[in-house]
Amino acid sequence: MQLNLKKQKETQISYLKYIICILFAVFFSFCTFPCQISTGQADKIVASTSAQQLNINDENNTAFLDEMELKQLKQLQDRGPKALPPLSKSVLASKFIRHGSEDIKQVAITFDDGPYLLTEKYIEILKAYDIRATFFLIGVQVEKYPDDAKMIIDNGYEIGIHSYNHKKLTNMSIDSIETDLIKSLETIEKIARETDIRFFRPPFGSFNDSVIETAKKHNLTTVLWCVDPQDWQKDDSEQIARHVIEKANNGAIILLHEGRQGTLGALPRIIEGLWEKGFEIVSLSELLSTAE
Numbered sequence: 001m002q003l004n005l006k007k008q009k010e011t012q013i014s015y016l017k018y019i020i021c022i023l024f025a026v027f028f029s030f031c032t033f034p035c036q037i038s039t040g041q042a043d044k045i046v047a048s049t050s051a052q053q054l055n056i057n058d059e060n061n062t063a064f065l066d067e068m069e070l071k072q073l074k075q076l077q078d079r080g081p082k083a084l085p086p087l088s089k090s091v092l093a094s095k096f097i098r099h100g101s102e103d104i105k106q107v108a109i110t111f112d113d114g115p116y117l118l119t120e121k122y123i124e125i126l127k128a129y130d131i132r133a134t135f136f137l138i139g140v141q142v143e144k145y146p147d148d149a150k151m152i153i154d155n156g157y158e159i160g161i162h163s164y165n166h167k168k169l170t171n172m173s174i175d176s177i178e179t180d181l182i183k184s185l186e187t188i189e190k191i192a193r194e195t196d197i198r199f200f201r202p203p204f205g206s207f208n209d210s211v212i213e214t215a216k217k218h219n220l221t222t223v224l225w226c227v228d229p230q231d232w233q234k235d236d237s238e239q240i241a242r243h244v245i246e247k248a249n250n251g252a253i254i255l256l257h258e259g260r261q262g263t264l265g266a267l268p269r270i271i272e273g274l275w276e277k278g279f280e281i282v283s284l285s286e287l288l289s290t291a292e
């Protein structure tokens, strides 16, 4: 009986020794090769850190990324917060703006009433000519065509608000005007939180002191226009383009509308015609940062 007990004890001790040896071996290998224990995780950490620090123009840094990853990285960098140029003092002090500086050969193209069915086509043309433009969006249209609104923002175009549902604000009480503007801002901010919205254009260009003051209260500058080809009621692209090119002058703010085949057709001719006359086509913020 005693012999049996002794044997059992010896067996237990030898098991214990065996377990200690295994634990020691595991501990030793962990200390020697810590990265190999969780290779997958380590790779992920290295990759994400590298992506944050990457300079897209540095070919050595981006060599290990495939085409899709490079594209995603570029999109993220393009979408990052870009500081808009500060508006000039005279612009900020004005009740409303119809044009920029008359001393500089710049103009701004603006599109009202979108997003709409042809937004993608408009953007294709703007991108093909590599020009900036500003879109004044209507709240209900943003809700109806969120992907198109996103497309405008993701492609880096400046946006302003053009009311929630395009009602004449001058017929409303000051409280209703404010509710409308807040609703418009909230609708757009839902899809583009970081986007800087600094411009407002009242529907039909009709405003009074209540409209202007409410916009100012929300840090919005009221922007009208000085070149209007009445494209919303014309299908003749040539006529629309001719009007814009003839009337354009230094600092001009050009009013066009989204969702119009005539306007879409006129766009290449407008851009080329403005360039032929020596105008630089810029965003509203650029145009109004120079206006004195």
Ligand SMILES: [Zn+2]
Binding pocket: 112, 113, 162, 166, 203, 204
């Ligand atoms: Zn409108």
